[in-house]
Amino acid sequence: MLSISPKSQNMRRTKEEAEQTRNAILEAAVDVFTEKGVARATLEQIAKAANVTRGAVYWHFKNKTDIFMALHDELHRPFIQDLVDGLENTGDDPLQSLKSYCIELITRLEDDLYLRRVLSLFLLKCDYTGSLQVCQERTIDARREKSEVLSKFFEKAQSRGTLSADLDPKTLTLALSCFIRGIAMEYLENPDSFSIREEAPKLFNVFFRKWN
Protein backbone atom coordinates (compact mmCIF):
# COMPACT_ATOMS: atom_id res chain seq x y z
CA MET A 1 0.00 0.00 0.00
CA LEU A 2 3.08 2.21 -0.22
CA SER A 3 2.18 4.88 -2.73
CA ILE A 4 4.99 6.64 -4.46
CA SER A 5 5.68 10.31 -3.93
CA PRO A 6 3.30 12.61 -5.80
CA LYS A 7 5.64 13.88 -8.42
CA SER A 8 4.16 14.74 -11.75
CA GLN A 9 3.96 12.03 -14.36
CA ASN A 10 7.02 10.53 -15.96
CA MET A 11 9.55 11.97 -13.60
CA ARG A 12 12.68 10.07 -12.96
CA ARG A 13 13.06 8.74 -9.39
CA THR A 14 16.10 8.64 -7.19
CA LYS A 15 17.48 5.30 -6.08
CA GLU A 16 15.52 5.49 -2.86
CA GLU A 17 12.30 6.22 -4.66
CA ALA A 18 12.95 3.40 -7.07
CA GLU A 19 13.34 1.07 -4.13
CA GLN A 20 10.03 2.34 -2.83
CA THR A 21 8.25 1.56 -6.08
CA ARG A 22 9.78 -1.89 -6.07
CA ASN A 23 8.39 -2.49 -2.61
CA ALA A 24 5.06 -1.00 -3.60
CA ILE A 25 4.86 -3.46 -6.48
CA LEU A 26 5.68 -6.37 -4.20
CA GLU A 27 3.07 -5.33 -1.68
CA ALA A 28 0.52 -4.83 -4.40
CA ALA A 29 1.41 -8.26 -5.72
CA VAL A 30 0.61 -9.81 -2.34
CA ASP A 31 -2.80 -8.18 -2.43
CA VAL A 32 -3.63 -9.09 -6.00
CA PHE A 33 -2.23 -12.61 -5.70
CA THR A 34 -4.25 -13.18 -2.56
CA GLU A 35 -7.46 -11.88 -4.06
CA LYS A 36 -7.29 -13.35 -7.53
CA GLY A 37 -4.93 -16.24 -7.03
CA VAL A 38 -1.45 -16.20 -8.50
CA ALA A 39 -2.42 -17.80 -11.79
CA ARG A 40 -5.29 -15.43 -12.52
CA ALA A 41 -3.49 -12.33 -11.36
CA THR A 42 -2.44 -9.91 -14.07
CA LEU A 43 0.58 -7.66 -14.23
CA GLU A 44 -1.79 -4.88 -15.20
CA GLN A 45 -3.76 -5.42 -12.00
CA ILE A 46 -0.61 -5.45 -9.93
CA ALA A 47 0.68 -2.31 -11.59
CA LYS A 48 -2.61 -0.52 -11.04
CA ALA A 49 -2.69 -1.58 -7.41
CA ALA A 50 0.80 -0.16 -6.98
CA ASN A 51 -0.09 3.10 -8.75
CA VAL A 52 2.36 2.51 -11.56
CA THR A 53 2.21 1.16 -15.10
CA ARG A 54 3.31 -2.20 -16.39
CA GLY A 55 6.44 -0.44 -17.58
CA ALA A 56 7.58 -0.01 -14.02
CA VAL A 57 6.77 -3.60 -13.22
CA TYR A 58 8.82 -4.84 -16.16
CA TRP A 59 11.65 -2.59 -15.16
CA HIS A 60 11.95 -4.14 -11.71
CA PHE A 61 10.93 -7.70 -12.52
CA LYS A 62 11.32 -10.08 -15.39
CA ASN A 63 7.74 -11.38 -15.26
CA LYS A 64 5.07 -12.62 -12.87
CA THR A 65 7.11 -15.62 -11.84
CA ASP A 66 9.97 -13.32 -10.98
CA ILE A 67 7.69 -11.31 -8.71
CA PHE A 68 6.44 -14.43 -7.01
CA MET A 69 9.95 -15.69 -6.48
CA ALA A 70 11.00 -12.37 -5.03
CA LEU A 71 8.13 -12.57 -2.57
CA HIS A 72 9.03 -16.14 -1.82
CA ASP A 73 12.60 -15.18 -1.10
CA GLU A 74 11.78 -12.15 0.97
CA LEU A 75 8.91 -13.58 2.97
CA HIS A 76 8.75 -17.35 3.01
CA ARG A 77 12.39 -18.15 3.55
CA PRO A 78 12.84 -15.64 6.40
CA PHE A 79 9.74 -17.05 8.05
CA ILE A 80 11.17 -20.55 8.15
CA GLN A 81 14.54 -19.19 9.21
CA ASP A 82 12.83 -17.24 11.97
CA LEU A 83 11.17 -20.45 13.01
CA VAL A 84 14.43 -22.36 13.15
CA ASP A 85 16.17 -19.56 15.04
CA GLY A 86 13.40 -19.48 17.61
CA LEU A 87 13.94 -23.15 18.24
CA GLU A 88 17.67 -22.88 18.81
CA ASN A 89 17.53 -21.46 22.34
CA THR A 90 16.15 -24.43 24.22
CA GLY A 91 15.11 -24.18 27.83
CA ASP A 92 15.67 -26.83 30.48
CA ASP A 93 12.60 -28.79 29.40
CA PRO A 94 12.88 -29.40 25.62
CA LEU A 95 9.41 -30.79 25.09
CA GLN A 96 7.77 -28.05 27.10
CA SER A 97 9.59 -25.27 25.30
CA LEU A 98 8.93 -26.92 21.96
CA LYS A 99 5.25 -27.07 22.77
CA SER A 100 5.19 -23.45 23.89
CA TYR A 101 6.93 -22.43 20.73
CA CYS A 102 4.45 -24.30 18.55
CA ILE A 103 1.53 -22.65 20.30
CA GLU A 104 3.16 -19.26 19.97
CA LEU A 105 3.91 -19.84 16.33
CA ILE A 106 0.41 -20.91 15.42
CA THR A 107 -1.14 -18.18 17.50
CA ARG A 108 0.72 -15.62 15.44
CA LEU A 109 -1.54 -16.62 12.58
CA GLU A 110 -4.46 -15.06 14.39
CA ASP A 111 -2.62 -11.92 15.49
CA ASP A 112 -0.39 -11.09 12.56
CA LEU A 113 -2.71 -10.29 9.70
CA TYR A 114 0.11 -9.73 7.27
CA LEU A 115 1.70 -13.06 8.10
CA ARG A 116 -1.66 -14.69 7.56
CA ARG A 117 -2.02 -13.11 4.15
CA VAL A 118 1.45 -14.09 3.07
CA LEU A 119 1.24 -17.64 4.35
CA SER A 120 -2.20 -18.02 2.86
CA LEU A 121 -0.71 -16.89 -0.42
CA PHE A 122 2.02 -19.51 -0.41
CA LEU A 123 -0.11 -22.33 0.97
CA LEU A 124 -3.49 -21.69 -0.57
CA LYS A 125 -3.48 -19.20 -3.40
CA CYS A 126 -1.02 -20.87 -5.73
CA ASP A 127 -0.03 -24.22 -7.10
CA TYR A 128 3.60 -25.06 -7.60
CA THR A 129 3.37 -26.47 -11.11
CA GLY A 130 5.15 -25.07 -14.12
CA SER A 131 7.41 -22.13 -13.55
CA LEU A 132 6.70 -21.94 -9.83
CA GLN A 133 8.00 -25.45 -9.25
CA VAL A 134 11.52 -24.24 -8.58
CA CYS A 135 10.24 -22.20 -5.65
CA GLN A 136 9.32 -25.13 -3.50
CA GLU A 137 12.43 -26.97 -4.60
CA ARG A 138 14.40 -24.12 -3.13
CA THR A 139 12.75 -24.57 0.26
CA ILE A 140 13.83 -28.20 0.48
CA ASP A 141 17.02 -27.20 2.24
CA ALA A 142 15.17 -25.02 4.70
CA ARG A 143 12.72 -27.81 5.44
CA ARG A 144 15.45 -30.34 5.97
CA GLU A 145 17.19 -27.98 8.33
CA LYS A 146 13.93 -27.46 10.20
CA SER A 147 13.49 -31.22 10.51
CA GLU A 148 16.96 -31.66 11.87
CA VAL A 149 16.40 -29.02 14.50
CA LEU A 150 13.17 -30.67 15.57
CA SER A 151 14.82 -34.08 15.70
CA LYS A 152 17.54 -32.78 17.96
CA PHE A 153 14.82 -31.47 20.24
CA PHE A 154 13.31 -34.89 20.67
CA GLU A 155 16.70 -36.53 21.04
CA LYS A 156 17.59 -34.07 23.75
CA ALA A 157 14.33 -34.81 25.54
CA GLN A 158 15.09 -38.51 25.37
CA SER A 159 18.56 -38.09 26.77
CA ARG A 160 17.10 -36.12 29.65
CA GLY A 161 14.57 -38.84 30.26
CA THR A 162 11.50 -36.70 29.63
CA LEU A 163 10.64 -38.64 26.49
CA SER A 164 10.13 -42.37 26.19
CA ALA A 165 13.03 -44.02 24.40
CA ASP A 166 10.82 -46.21 22.26
CA LEU A 167 9.57 -43.24 20.25
CA ASP A 168 11.55 -42.50 17.12
CA PRO A 169 12.60 -38.83 16.91
CA LYS A 170 12.29 -39.03 13.14
CA THR A 171 8.69 -40.14 13.42
CA LEU A 172 7.90 -37.49 15.99
CA THR A 173 9.42 -34.85 13.77
CA LEU A 174 7.37 -35.95 10.81
CA ALA A 175 4.25 -36.10 12.95
CA LEU A 176 4.74 -32.63 14.34
CA SER A 177 5.50 -31.15 10.94
CA CYS A 178 2.34 -32.64 9.49
CA PHE A 179 0.31 -31.56 12.47
CA ILE A 180 1.45 -27.95 12.30
CA ARG A 181 0.93 -27.80 8.60
CA GLY A 182 -2.54 -29.27 8.87
CA ILE A 183 -3.55 -26.79 11.53
CA ALA A 184 -2.21 -23.89 9.52
CA MET A 185 -4.02 -24.97 6.38
CA GLU A 186 -7.27 -25.68 8.13
CA TYR A 187 -7.22 -22.29 9.81
CA LEU A 188 -6.09 -20.29 6.79
CA GLU A 189 -8.73 -21.91 4.67
CA ASN A 190 -11.46 -20.96 7.07
CA PRO A 191 -10.28 -18.56 9.78
CA ASP A 192 -13.77 -18.22 11.21
CA SER A 193 -14.26 -21.91 11.84
CA PHE A 194 -12.30 -21.82 15.08
CA SER A 195 -10.28 -19.50 17.25
CA ILE A 196 -6.62 -20.33 17.22
CA ARG A 197 -6.04 -18.51 20.48
CA GLU A 198 -8.45 -20.90 22.16
CA GLU A 199 -7.71 -24.08 20.26
CA ALA A 200 -3.95 -23.98 19.75
CA PRO A 201 -3.09 -24.80 23.41
CA LYS A 202 -5.63 -27.60 23.45
CA LEU A 203 -4.40 -29.01 20.17
CA PHE A 204 -0.77 -29.12 21.22
CA ASN A 205 -1.75 -30.43 24.63
CA VAL A 206 -3.21 -33.37 22.79
CA PHE A 207 -0.12 -33.82 20.69
CA PHE A 208 2.40 -33.54 23.53
CA ARG A 209 0.35 -35.54 25.98
CA LYS A 210 1.91 -38.26 28.20
CA TRP A 211 5.03 -38.93 26.23
CA ASN A 212 7.36 -39.46 29.12
Place this chain on the structure above:
Amino acid sequence: MLSISPKSQNMRRTKEEAEQTRNAILEAAVDVFTEKGVARATLEQIAKAANVTRGAVYWHFKNKTDIFMALHDELHRPFIQDLVDGLENTGDDPLQSLKSYCIELITRLEDDLYLRRVLSLFLLKCDYTGSLQVCQERTIDARREKSEVLSKFFEKAQSRGTLSADLDPKTLTLALSCFIRGIAMEYLENPDSFSIREEAPKLFNVFFRKWN
Protein backbone atom coordinates in the same frame (compact mmCIF):
# COMPACT_ATOMS: atom_id res chain seq x y z
CA MET B 1 -6.61 -43.24 -20.82
CA LEU B 2 -9.79 -44.65 -22.30
CA SER B 3 -9.50 -44.13 -26.01
CA ILE B 4 -12.66 -44.08 -28.01
CA SER B 5 -13.49 -46.81 -30.51
CA PRO B 6 -11.49 -46.58 -33.71
CA LYS B 7 -14.28 -45.58 -36.04
CA SER B 8 -13.31 -43.24 -38.81
CA GLN B 9 -13.20 -39.54 -38.03
CA ASN B 10 -16.28 -37.55 -37.29
CA MET B 11 -18.64 -40.43 -36.82
CA ARG B 12 -21.66 -39.98 -34.70
CA ARG B 13 -21.59 -42.02 -31.50
CA THR B 14 -24.34 -43.92 -29.76
CA LYS B 15 -25.38 -42.87 -26.29
CA GLU B 16 -22.97 -45.37 -24.78
CA GLU B 17 -20.11 -44.16 -26.87
CA ALA B 18 -20.95 -40.57 -26.03
CA GLU B 19 -20.77 -41.49 -22.37
CA GLN B 20 -17.40 -43.06 -23.07
CA THR B 21 -16.05 -39.90 -24.63
CA ARG B 22 -17.34 -37.92 -21.68
CA ASN B 23 -15.43 -40.20 -19.36
CA ALA B 24 -12.39 -40.08 -21.58
CA ILE B 25 -12.45 -36.30 -21.39
CA LEU B 26 -12.72 -36.42 -17.61
CA GLU B 27 -9.85 -38.87 -17.32
CA ALA B 28 -7.77 -36.82 -19.69
CA ALA B 29 -8.59 -33.77 -17.61
CA VAL B 30 -7.20 -35.48 -14.51
CA ASP B 31 -3.98 -36.15 -16.35
CA VAL B 32 -3.58 -32.69 -17.83
CA PHE B 33 -4.67 -30.92 -14.65
CA THR B 34 -2.18 -32.94 -12.65
CA GLU B 35 0.67 -32.32 -15.03
CA LYS B 36 0.11 -28.67 -15.87
CA GLY B 37 -1.95 -27.50 -12.93
CA VAL B 38 -5.59 -26.58 -13.33
CA ALA B 39 -4.97 -22.94 -14.12
CA ARG B 40 -2.42 -23.57 -16.85
CA ALA B 41 -4.26 -26.51 -18.38
CA THR B 42 -5.84 -25.89 -21.74
CA LEU B 43 -9.02 -27.31 -23.22
CA GLU B 44 -7.02 -28.06 -26.33
CA GLN B 45 -4.58 -30.13 -24.29
CA ILE B 46 -7.41 -31.98 -22.60
CA ALA B 47 -9.13 -32.65 -25.91
CA LYS B 48 -5.93 -33.94 -27.46
CA ALA B 49 -5.27 -36.17 -24.48
CA ALA B 50 -8.75 -37.60 -24.85
CA ASN B 51 -8.35 -38.12 -28.60
CA VAL B 52 -11.11 -35.69 -29.46
CA THR B 53 -11.36 -32.07 -30.50
CA ARG B 54 -12.41 -29.09 -28.45
CA GLY B 55 -15.79 -29.40 -30.09
CA ALA B 56 -16.46 -32.59 -28.18
CA VAL B 57 -15.30 -31.00 -24.98
CA TYR B 58 -17.62 -28.05 -25.43
CA TRP B 59 -20.44 -30.42 -26.27
CA HIS B 60 -20.15 -32.22 -22.93
CA PHE B 61 -18.99 -29.37 -20.72
CA LYS B 62 -19.62 -25.68 -20.44
CA ASN B 63 -15.98 -24.76 -19.82
CA LYS B 64 -12.91 -25.72 -17.81
CA THR B 65 -14.57 -24.87 -14.53
CA ASP B 66 -17.42 -27.15 -15.44
CA ILE B 67 -15.00 -30.01 -16.04
CA PHE B 68 -13.29 -29.40 -12.74
CA MET B 69 -16.58 -29.32 -10.91
CA ALA B 70 -17.66 -32.54 -12.55
CA LEU B 71 -14.45 -34.18 -11.37
CA HIS B 72 -14.97 -32.70 -7.95
CA ASP B 73 -18.45 -34.13 -7.77
CA GLU B 74 -17.56 -37.53 -9.11
CA LEU B 75 -14.33 -38.06 -7.22
CA HIS B 76 -13.87 -35.83 -4.21
CA ARG B 77 -17.33 -36.09 -2.74
CA PRO B 78 -17.56 -39.89 -3.04
CA PHE B 79 -14.14 -40.14 -1.42
CA ILE B 80 -15.29 -38.26 1.67
CA GLN B 81 -18.55 -40.20 1.70
CA ASP B 82 -16.58 -43.42 1.46
CA LEU B 83 -14.55 -42.21 4.39
CA VAL B 84 -17.62 -41.47 6.48
CA ASP B 85 -19.23 -44.78 5.58
CA GLY B 86 -16.12 -46.66 6.60
CA LEU B 87 -16.32 -45.03 9.99
CA GLU B 88 -19.91 -45.95 10.64
CA ASN B 89 -19.33 -49.59 11.51
CA THR B 90 -17.52 -49.24 14.80
CA GLY B 91 -15.96 -52.21 16.55
CA ASP B 92 -15.93 -52.78 20.28
CA ASP B 93 -12.92 -50.50 20.77
CA PRO B 94 -13.72 -47.15 19.11
CA LEU B 95 -10.26 -45.63 19.39
CA GLN B 96 -8.56 -48.75 18.14
CA SER B 97 -10.82 -49.09 15.14
CA LEU B 98 -10.54 -45.39 14.42
CA LYS B 99 -6.79 -45.66 14.47
CA SER B 100 -6.84 -48.70 12.21
CA TYR B 101 -9.09 -46.91 9.83
CA CYS B 102 -6.82 -43.87 9.70
CA ILE B 103 -3.81 -46.05 8.96
CA GLU B 104 -5.71 -47.92 6.29
CA LEU B 105 -6.94 -44.70 4.76
CA ILE B 106 -3.55 -43.08 4.59
CA THR B 107 -1.91 -46.26 3.38
CA ARG B 108 -4.25 -46.25 0.40
CA LEU B 109 -2.35 -43.20 -0.78
CA GLU B 110 0.67 -45.37 -1.42
CA ASP B 111 -1.21 -48.25 -3.02
CA ASP B 112 -3.91 -46.56 -5.04
CA LEU B 113 -2.10 -44.57 -7.68
CA TYR B 114 -5.30 -43.16 -9.11
CA LEU B 115 -6.49 -41.97 -5.71
CA ARG B 116 -3.14 -40.32 -5.23
CA ARG B 117 -3.40 -38.49 -8.52
CA VAL B 118 -6.92 -37.31 -7.85
CA LEU B 119 -6.24 -36.20 -4.30
CA SER B 120 -3.06 -34.54 -5.37
CA LEU B 121 -5.08 -32.69 -7.95
CA PHE B 122 -7.58 -31.34 -5.46
CA LEU B 123 -5.06 -30.62 -2.70
CA LEU B 124 -2.01 -29.51 -4.61
CA LYS B 125 -2.62 -28.73 -8.25
CA CYS B 126 -5.27 -26.06 -7.94
CA ASP B 127 -6.19 -23.00 -5.94
CA TYR B 128 -9.77 -22.35 -5.02
CA THR B 129 -9.94 -18.70 -5.99
CA GLY B 130 -12.25 -17.27 -8.60
CA SER B 131 -14.63 -19.63 -10.28
CA LEU B 132 -13.40 -22.67 -8.36
CA GLN B 133 -14.33 -21.14 -5.03
CA VAL B 134 -17.79 -22.65 -5.08
CA CYS B 135 -16.26 -26.13 -5.19
CA GLN B 136 -14.81 -26.01 -1.73
CA GLU B 137 -17.90 -24.30 -0.43
CA ARG B 138 -19.85 -27.32 -1.56
CA THR B 139 -17.68 -29.63 0.53
CA ILE B 140 -18.46 -27.74 3.71
CA ASP B 141 -21.42 -29.98 4.41
CA ALA B 142 -19.40 -33.11 3.82
CA ARG B 143 -16.65 -31.88 6.10
CA ARG B 144 -19.08 -31.02 8.85
CA GLU B 145 -20.63 -34.43 8.58
CA LYS B 146 -17.20 -36.00 8.76
CA SER B 147 -16.40 -33.98 11.88
CA GLU B 148 -19.61 -35.08 13.54
CA VAL B 149 -18.87 -38.72 12.86
CA LEU B 150 -15.39 -38.34 14.33
CA SER B 151 -16.75 -36.55 17.38
CA LYS B 152 -19.20 -39.33 18.05
CA PHE B 153 -16.28 -41.73 17.94
CA PHE B 154 -14.46 -39.94 20.69
CA GLU B 155 -17.63 -39.51 22.72
CA LYS B 156 -18.28 -43.20 22.46
CA ALA B 157 -14.76 -43.96 23.59
CA GLN B 158 -15.24 -41.68 26.56
CA SER B 159 -18.51 -43.31 27.57
CA ARG B 160 -16.78 -46.69 27.44
CA GLY B 161 -13.98 -45.37 29.59
CA THR B 162 -11.20 -45.91 27.05
CA LEU B 163 -10.67 -42.18 26.68
CA SER B 164 -9.95 -39.68 29.42
CA ALA B 165 -12.96 -37.49 30.11
CA ASP B 166 -10.93 -34.29 30.30
CA LEU B 167 -10.22 -34.35 26.58
CA ASP B 168 -12.68 -32.43 24.46
CA PRO B 169 -14.02 -34.52 21.56
CA LYS B 170 -14.26 -31.37 19.48
CA THR B 171 -10.59 -30.66 20.00
CA LEU B 172 -9.62 -34.24 19.27
CA THR B 173 -11.65 -34.14 16.09
CA LEU B 174 -9.99 -30.97 14.93
CA ALA B 175 -6.59 -32.35 15.85
CA LEU B 176 -7.13 -35.57 13.97
CA SER B 177 -8.47 -33.77 10.91
CA CYS B 178 -5.46 -31.49 10.79
CA PHE B 179 -3.10 -34.37 11.36
CA ILE B 180 -4.52 -36.47 8.55
CA ARG B 181 -4.57 -33.55 6.20
CA GLY B 182 -0.99 -32.63 7.03
CA ILE B 183 0.21 -36.18 6.44
CA ALA B 184 -1.62 -36.38 3.16
CA MET B 185 -0.21 -33.09 1.92
CA GLU B 186 3.30 -33.82 3.04
CA TYR B 187 3.25 -37.19 1.30
CA LEU B 188 1.54 -36.04 -1.87
CA GLU B 189 3.96 -33.18 -2.21
CA ASN B 190 6.94 -35.47 -1.98
CA PRO B 191 6.01 -39.16 -2.15
CA ASP B 192 9.63 -40.23 -2.10
CA SER B 193 10.47 -38.51 1.16
CA PHE B 194 9.02 -41.31 3.25
CA SER B 195 7.16 -44.59 2.94
CA ILE B 196 3.60 -44.34 4.13
CA ARG B 197 3.38 -48.07 4.64
CA GLU B 198 6.18 -47.82 7.17
CA GLU B 199 5.40 -44.48 8.72
CA ALA B 200 1.61 -44.41 8.91
CA PRO B 201 1.34 -46.91 11.80
CA LYS B 202 4.07 -45.09 13.70
CA LEU B 203 2.48 -41.71 13.11
CA PHE B 204 -0.92 -42.77 14.33
CA ASN B 205 0.65 -44.64 17.22
CA VAL B 206 2.02 -41.31 18.30
CA PHE B 207 -1.28 -39.58 17.88
CA PHE B 208 -3.39 -42.21 19.66
CA ARG B 209 -0.86 -42.86 22.40
CA LYS B 210 -1.89 -43.09 26.06
CA TRP B 211 -5.19 -41.34 25.91
CA ASN B 212 -7.01 -43.55 28.36
Place this chain on the structure above:
DNA sequence: TTTAAAATACATTCATGTATGTATGTTGTC
Protein backbone atom coordinates in the same frame (compact mmCIF):
# COMPACT_ATOMS: atom_id res chain seq x y z
C1' DT C 1 -36.09 -36.80 -41.11
C1' DT C 2 -34.77 -35.21 -37.32
C1' DT C 3 -31.48 -34.75 -34.02
C1' DA C 4 -27.46 -36.10 -31.16
C1' DA C 5 -22.51 -36.01 -31.16
C1' DA C 6 -19.23 -34.36 -32.60
C1' DA C 7 -15.49 -31.75 -36.03
C1' DT C 8 -14.15 -27.51 -38.15
C1' DA C 9 -13.86 -22.67 -38.86
C1' DC C 10 -13.99 -18.18 -37.20
C1' DA C 11 -14.03 -13.96 -34.32
C1' DT C 12 -12.69 -11.92 -30.26
C1' DT C 13 -10.53 -11.05 -26.14
C1' DC C 14 -6.77 -10.63 -23.27
C1' DA C 15 -2.38 -10.90 -21.33
C1' DT C 16 2.17 -10.81 -22.44
C1' DG C 17 6.59 -9.08 -23.91
C1' DT C 18 9.11 -5.77 -26.24
C1' DA C 19 10.32 -1.62 -28.45
C1' DT C 20 10.53 3.02 -28.03
C1' DG C 21 10.11 7.60 -26.00
C1' DT C 22 11.41 10.80 -22.40
C1' DA C 23 12.55 13.32 -18.55
C1' DT C 24 15.36 13.34 -14.95
C1' DG C 25 19.14 11.67 -11.87
C1' DT C 26 24.12 10.85 -11.77
C1' DT C 27 28.83 11.18 -12.71
C1' DG C 28 33.11 12.44 -14.53
C1' DT C 29 35.68 16.30 -16.48
C1' DC C 30 37.44 20.83 -16.95
Place this chain on the structure above:
DNA sequence: GACAACATACATACATGAATGTATTTTAAA
Protein backbone atom coordinates in the same frame (compact mmCIF):
# COMPACT_ATOMS: atom_id res chain seq x y z
C1' DG D 1 30.63 24.15 -9.87
C1' DA D 2 29.03 24.00 -14.41
C1' DC D 3 28.17 21.19 -18.09
C1' DA D 4 28.30 17.34 -21.19
C1' DA D 5 27.57 12.45 -21.51
C1' DC D 6 25.40 8.80 -19.98
C1' DA D 7 22.41 5.81 -17.18
C1' DT D 8 18.12 5.14 -14.81
C1' DA D 9 13.32 4.81 -13.99
C1' DC D 10 9.75 4.72 -15.69
C1' DA D 11 5.31 5.56 -19.33
C1' DT D 12 3.39 4.61 -23.75
C1' DA D 13 2.56 2.17 -27.85
C1' DC D 14 2.57 -1.85 -30.42
C1' DA D 15 2.94 -6.63 -32.07
C1' DT D 16 2.01 -11.17 -31.10
C1' DG D 17 0.19 -15.47 -29.62
C1' DA D 18 -2.67 -18.10 -27.27
C1' DA D 19 -6.88 -19.50 -25.38
C1' DT D 20 -11.58 -18.92 -25.42
C1' DG D 21 -16.36 -19.15 -26.99
C1' DT D 22 -19.48 -19.46 -30.72
C1' DA D 23 -21.24 -20.35 -35.22
C1' DT D 24 -21.44 -23.54 -38.79
C1' DT D 25 -20.96 -27.94 -40.85
C1' DT D 26 -20.68 -33.02 -41.01
C1' DT D 27 -22.04 -37.64 -39.99
C1' DA D 28 -24.69 -41.18 -38.46
C1' DA D 29 -28.06 -42.89 -35.01
C1' DA D 30 -33.04 -42.91 -33.71
